[in-house]
Amino acid sequence: MLNLDHLNGSDHMPGSTAATALSVRDDEETILLRGYRAMVIGRRFDQQATNLAKQGYLAVYPSSYGQEACQIGAVSALRATDWLFPTYRDSMAIVTRGVDPAQTLTLLRGDWHCGYDPAATRTAPHCTPLATQASHAVGLAMAARLAGDDTVAVVLCGDGSTSEGDFHEAVNLAAVFAAPVVFLVQNNGYAISVPLAKQTRARSLAAKAPGYGIPGVQIDGNDLPEVYAAMTAAVELARGGGGPTLIEAITYRVGPHTNADDPSRYRDEAEALAWRRKDPIDRLGATLRARGLLDDDLQQAIDADAEEFAARTRRTVIEYPAPTAAEMFAHVYAALPPHLAEQADRYGREGGAA
Amino acid sequence: MLNLDHLNGSDHMPGSTAATALSVRDDEETILLRGYRAMVIGRRFDQQATNLAKQGYLAVYPSSYGQEACQIGAVSALRATDWLFPTYRDSMAIVTRGVDPAQTLTLLRGDWHCGYDPAATRTAPHCTPLATQASHAVGLAMAARLAGDDTVAVVLCGDGSTSEGDFHEAVNLAAVFAAPVVFLVQNNGYAISVPLAKQTRARSLAAKAPGYGIPGVQIDGNDLPEVYAAMTAAVELARGGGGPTLIEAITYRVGPHTNADDPSRYRDEAEALAWRRKDPIDRLGATLRARGLLDDDLQQAIDADAEEFAARTRRTVIEYPAPTAAEMFAHVYAALPPHLAEQADRYGREGGAA
Amino acid sequence: MTTDVASTVDVKQRVATVSMVKAINTALRDAMLADDRVVMFGEDVGRLGGVFRVTEGLSARFGDERCFDTPIAEAGILGAAIGMAVYGARPVVEMQFDAFAYPAFEQIISHLAKMRNRTRGALSTPVVVRVPYGGGIGAVEHHSDSSEAYMTHTPGLHIVTPATVSDAYGLLRQAIRGADPVLFFEPKRLYWDTEELALPVEVEPIGRAVVRRPGTDVTLITYGPALPLALAAADAAAEAGYDVAVVDLRSLVPFDEDTVCDAVTKTGRAVVVHEASGFGGFGAEVAARVTERCFNYLEAPVRRVTGLDVPYPPPQLERFYLPTVGRILDAIATTFGDS
Amino acid sequence: MTTDVASTVDVKQRVATVSMVKAINTALRDAMLADDRVVMFGEDVGRLGGVFRVTEGLSARFGDERCFDTPIAEAGILGAAIGMAVYGARPVVEMQFDAFAYPAFEQIISHLAKMRNRTRGALSTPVVVRVPYGGGIGAVEHHSDSSEAYMTHTPGLHIVTPATVSDAYGLLRQAIRGADPVLFFEPKRLYWDTEELALPVEVEPIGRAVVRRPGTDVTLITYGPALPLALAAADAAAEAGYDVAVVDLRSLVPFDEDTVCDAVTKTGRAVVVHEASGFGGFGAEVAARVTERCFNYLEAPVRRVTGLDVPYPPPQLERFYLPTVGRILDAIATTFGDS
Ligand SMILES: Cc1ncc(C[n+]2csc(CCOP(=O)(O)OP(=O)(O)O)c2C)c(N)n1
Ligand SMILES: Cc1ncc(C[n+]2csc(CCOP(=O)(O)OP(=O)(O)O)c2C)c(N)n1
Numbered sequence A, B: 001m002l003n004l005d006h007l008n009g010s011d012h013m014p015g016s017t018a019a020t021a022l023s024v025r026d027d028e029e030t031i032l033l034r035g036y037r038a039m040v041i042g043r044r045f046d047q048q049a050t051n052l053a054k055q056g057y058l059a060v061y062p063s064s065y066g067q068e069a070c071q072i073g074a075v076s077a078l079r080a081t082d083w084l085f086p087t088y089r090d091s092m093a094i095v096t097r098g099v100d101p102a103q104t105l106t107l108l109r110g111d112w113h114c115g116y117d118p119a120a121t122r123t124a125p126h127c128t129p130l131a132t133q134a135s136h137a138v139g140l141a142m143a144a145r146l147a148g149d150d151t152v153a154v155v156l157c158g159d160g161s162t163s164e165g166d167f168h169e170a171v172n173l174a175a176v177f178a179a180p181v182v183f184l185v186q187n188n189g190y191a192i193s194v195p196l197a198k199q200t201r202a203r204s205l206a207a208k209a210p211g212y213g214i215p216g217v218q219i220d221g222n223d224l225p226e227v228y229a230a231m232t233a234a235v236e237l238a239r240g241g242g243g244p245t246l247i248e249a250i251t252y253r254v255g256p257h258t259n260a261d262d263p264s265r266y267r268d269e270a271e272a273l274a275w276r277r278k279d280p281i282d283r284l285g286a287t288l289r290a291r292g293l294l295d296d297d298l299q300q301a302i303d304a305d306a307e308e309f310a311a312r313t314r315r316t317v318i319e320y321p322a323p324t325a326a327e328m329f330a331h332v333y334a335a336l337p338p339h340l341a342e343q344a345d346r347y348g349r350e351g352g353a354a
Numbered sequence C, D: 001m002t003t004d005v006a007s008t009v010d011v012k013q014r015v016a017t018v019s020m021v022k023a024i025n026t027a028l029r030d031a032m033l034a035d036d037r038v039v040m041f042g043e044d045v046g047r048l049g050g051v052f053r054v055t056e057g058l059s060a061r062f063g064d065e066r067c068f069d070t071p072i073a074e075a076g077i078l079g080a081a082i083g084m085a086v087y088g089a090r091p092v093v094e095m096q097f098d099a100f101a102y103p104a105f106e107q108i109i110s111h112l113a114k115m116r117n118r119t120r121g122a123l124s125t126p127v128v129v130r131v132p133y134g135g136g137i138g139a140v141e142h143h144s145d146s147s148e149a150y151m152t153h154t155p156g157l158h159i160v161t162p163a164t165v166s167d168a169y170g171l172l173r174q175a176i177r178g179a180d181p182v183l184f185f186e187p188k189r190l191y192w193d194t195e196e197l198a199l200p201v202e203v204e205p206i207g208r209a210v211v212r213r214p215g216t217d218v219t220l221i222t223y224g225p226a227l228p229l230a231l232a233a234a235d236a237a238a239e240a241g242y243d244v245a246v247v248d249l250r251s252l253v254p255f256d257e258d259t260v261c262d263a264v265t266k267t268g269r270a271v272v273v274h275e276a277s278g279f280g281g282f283g284a285e286v287a288a289r290v291t292e293r294c295f296n297y298l299e300a301p302v303r304r305v306t307g308l309d310v311p312y313p314p315p316q317l318e319r320f321y322l323p324t325v326g327r328i329l330d331a332i333a334t335t336f337g338d339s
């Protein structure tokens, strides 16, 4: 067995808070309640980020409003030692893992590319080149297995990303090596302006799974319990050596692609309205109330926590220290090559950002 | 409709000979007999090419010995106006289309990259970067449809090539645009030294088709009538606007990957011997004899034609004129940029090859 | 080929304020009007009109057959364009951002650039690949790369990049008409710059560099997004008493050695300015080539003012990475030994 | 990290005739012995031992977990190596031929090169990508590309290429031990060259160029497959009365400016020799950089002798494409104005 001075070990997620962290060891009620709470907080965070973008505090923000059940359901099934490979769309999932909200938004603030420590948080940087992080997850999971760790890697990607060659190669590699990876495709109906029907002619994206010889499931991505159950099953299958699973979660991008996008150019608002009626938070809220697990007092308490989290997000994003020119040179290489050392001397001195 | 000054038009295949050409309008017996004849001639050609490689007249030769039913079955289903997108493995299919044998082997002779005229023969150059020709076929087929032509494009590739991102992207594009394309995967069990089991975990390669929402079939690639029937159905489906089909033809690479390869390093010769018993030529020969369509006289006549074709191949390959240094510059651009014109002057003058 | 009637079609158009985005959009429209073999496709280029609105209105005007959205598959898009071109079409494809053309690298290098050569001219691939490139627009990582130097090294490709609104129109029309594949690098940061002009405009042919400003003391050799910067530096230098010439390459391949060397032999001093990292950048080829040709006229080595040799930084640090008027002035001074 | 015990492990080995293939194979073996985090994978590298037999015997010795075959998916292979490195492994991957690394371009440029920078050093990707490259072996198209210049432009990568058997061993050991990603370009045409040596050998560190032959009249700056040619040209030039120095770069990034410029300032004349096409090739960076640093010492412009600016030709024409002793001698003469 390999002796990797790898990054995992403890089952404790730094920065993880009871507010958001779920553990597979919890009973069902706790899971539903925590999940509900995390979705409410997550949405509030997402709305705050959208506001910050509109107000110019963020360079851009791709909202996952409406995809809360996917975002929270995905990370809720993970141990602290498991790795998450998110996209630009998945900030809500990242904070739900316990990553500091301002650090989560650093990239989108036009600040350093990745603001959090991926090693400490077992959360890869937001990936923008579509589907390219999928093979990273496969390799990481294989290395973890070689090291004798029971780490599972979860890839988040969108429906459009499944058309990329990188997606195909990564899923096939994971299948052939039975790597402990779960691919969660958040099928939110659109790739920027392009609807799913122009992305694939397949009945479903889950239908790709048999072509790789792995299990594939299509689930209701707006139903937290269903996402959580499917993710937990897939994660534990992978952990047990059963190889990868492809999960297609049907959801909807209620908002624009990013704050810069105008969906009215390519889709009918009625469609979005219809989906608002399938809102994942309202749905779980109703279930919880029906089961007597949620009442107004608890809802108020949760809302208060959400407000506090959103306020912290706003405050810390705005106060976040600006990067300095010196940082451009600090991490290009372990040691600067001569031609770069010269430049660091000349241009690495100038102060930080305006 | 687009007015493309496209390359098709006549239904006559230049250089095509009764020896090899089949037409979809022929009756079944004619088809079987012509197919048998083409397989015998094709194998003899292939053996000649292998000899030429061993004797140093070819730089390298990837034999398709044992894959005759795929090679002949594939092109037999095509009209002269249809396009073929072959790989380095498919020289037998190329000559069966009527392309001159010496021109077919130019690349492998270490002579010019493509020795035949792809426009006149509707046969793309042998493609070596795996699966990269697949998207060319999709685009060509889309352009033909735009031009109002009923051209179909057929992609030949191997089992290993299906792991490439390029394969995935091309099949998905063809599906989404219902492009008139047929993907024939010759699953010959190996990618150089790597067996299919290490290439995919899927039950079959045809199982990938539903993931693209297109028909997929797995066929016996050593049974000419079956290959011909499947190809004809898929080609006519595509021609009729029914979109692409993925065909997996199970066959076996009886010989080495190329004359430079030594299969004993990675597979058991018993395996190859077992497959020789499923020889596509012997099988169809037996059928034809059983049906009284083939007797010793006819066999001798066919063998004589095969000998003659092999002799012509040998003679013309050896006599083939050497390329000249000037050709290096002649077709890089439609017009030479200044820096290259200078070089053409200085280095394009030197004579041909040794 | 259908004759190019666009120039007559739109000749009645009046002078107007035109942005580079609009100029490119108009060039595409006119090209599609002029030649029905021209087909446009890529990610979000259809109904949305592209993330930069460069293809706005084209699918509405010409239909989904001639301007359409594709699945997200850059290698596949490039490969399909190659196949279409082989059949006689004139595909124009958009790579949504510089760094998102990288998945198509193999198709560009091994096929797009080589098909004519491989087939002794029997097949050609007159594909135009539009690549919005460069930084200065406050975008997150992978959205600001200057990727031209990855392409200039490969024989068989034309590498074109406009720096003015009229060139954006004129060079693109020429690129689409041309017989060879063109990587058409569009400087994002200049997308919203405007010119007063009447379209269509005729411009110097691809392969011809243009002296944007004559000068006798030192020659700035530049292209694409760096031209306005070079002109600003030339103005600033004038105040310091230097008469600075500015040459806009317009196409990196073909490279107009004659125009560049004429300018440099006159001034005896030269500075190459581009946004991409300097190490292994196109400025190296310019410096090496000019030095080979003009060595005896050179009073000082050709200097390079470029992006720093680090990954493109986040928006808040862009201004430290990018060439500045100050760095160009320093380089000019250096060629006079003043520093 | 497990300490590197290889040098002791094999110290008893005797001097033997070793080919470059064998040296690389031994370096891989010793690296895997020295550090159990080293993992090898790629196409046909397992049971077959690679199409050039470079990985022969490794899977048998270290097991399928540490040396294994992958599906044919270059981008996926590269991406998996990145993920493994992030977790602490030391992946060494093989791209079967130069041109077949192109599908992995995006992973190399956008991730392998940038992961450390992107994460402020929290993650690093010490991956070694072995790329058999260059021509002269009579291979069909796409099997003879010199692709180094596509990589030298990207900050974050080390670009290393051995020209001798000892360097093949020594530089590869260093590359695998190093903290940064390395593209290790192996000159195919030198694979079967031999040296008398005892492995393991210690060689100068990556980043250090080596003067393979001292000389006072002109400096040939070269690397990888072109070194033997440059040395042959130096011998031939000696007969013509020129005393020619030959510098072997060994690594293009980091680039050893000091060693190169020391040599050039002594000779006042320089010729860069490489197999890749000249236009936009690495020779341009060398010429530009050397000229910037050594201008006042230069008697003549730095010349370049390279592959022609055409797609790599078929085997029968290779010798017209590749640099020759004759072309190097002409260039040397040119630097003396003798032509
Ligand atoms: C390789 C690559 N190509 C293109 C893009 C530009 N792009 C950014 S997001 C996007 C759409 C992605 O759609 P999907 O995968 O469904 O994810 P979603 O945004 O819907 O969450 C595109 C085309 C990119 N980021 N990377
Ligand atoms: C992009 C690319 N990667 C790697 C190679 C090297 N290579 C040549 S043939 C081959 C195996 C292909 O196997 P398969 O697709 O099954 O076709 P077959 O040779 O069995 O007919 C490989 C890996 C290549 N030609 N192109």
Ligand SMILES: [Mg+2]
Pocket (backbone or CB within 6 Å): A158, A159, A160, A186, A187, A188, A189, A190, A191, A192
């Ligand atoms: Mg989507």
Ligand SMILES: [Mg+2]
Pocket (backbone or CB within 6 Å): B158, B159, B160, B186, B187, B188, B189, B190, B191, B192
């Ligand atoms: Mg095969």
